[in-house]
Amino acid sequence: MQNMKTLKYFILIIFIIVISSECKAQTFNSTINKYYKQTQQEYNKFKKKRQKEYNKFKQNYLKEFSEFKNNYLKYLDRDIRSINLMTFDDKIHIIDLPLNLRPKKGESNSKKQLKLLNWEKYNIKKLEPSIFKEISKDPKKIISLLKDLKHLNFILKKTDKPLKKTIHTPRKPKRKEVSKNNIPHGFPTHYIRISSPFGWRKHPIYGRMKFHRGIDLAANKNTPIIASANGIITYAGYNDGYGIFVKINHLNGYKTGYAHMCRTIVKNNQKVKKGEVIGYVGSSGNSTGNHLHYEVYYKDQIIDPNKTF
16 A cells, blocks of 8 residues: 555656656747747848848949949040140141151050040940949948049049130241240259159059150149240130140140149230240149149140150
8 A cells, every 4th residue: 555655656756747847848949939039030120220221332332333434434525625625726727847847756646545535435334333243252342442432533523624615716827936946845844853754654543544645743832834835825724634724836736735733824815935934833623732734745646745855
């Protein structure tokens, strides 16, 4: 009898242990499920928030990218206009120089440069933002690119000013007007150093390889700029990225350009003599500091100004 009682107690204890274990297991599973659901909800919330931020960031990037393309195309158009301005004969009948006074073939010419600029325009139009394929690999890259795009757009907009329209009076120069003093030679300003030579270079603002059609002479602000030869002022005013700009037609196929002035003291159709002050060094337009950008053209040939010094 006693043994039977003991057995019953033993079975009851085992039953209680089994029941309590099942209860604990259910409680544990319930806790795990609850924690999993909570974690899943937080993750989905976080994912949704990040997706929203990413979409907003992507939208901003695409907007900046589209703006950059439009601004860069405008910049290339301005560059094309600047070349056309320098090659334009100003409706002046020139007197050809004797063969011994004509320059050797230039390092480049307007046709080559216009072809390069139009090819660059074609490539920019085709440009598409493919960065988003790599976003999961390197998210810092797109942040850096967005900053660069905003900076470039700021610079490109800064110089987006229309080319000043000029009225040229057609005239035929007298032969006595054209002499050796009409051939550009000598320095157009008292400079400290040559900050950027003629030819291919990495653009200091845009970071792209571009043909530098002139020479940059670093000088203090308000340093006088002089005409490098006798001629007629055929453009004096703002010229897009060139800032305050003066063009002189030397009546013999030669034309010189003076850019980034802080101010000019000459007018269109004004006659100037070699050594006469036409303006002062500045940093207007696309410029990183005070300097004179000086260009020399002979008809459609772009001449290295170093050869005229």
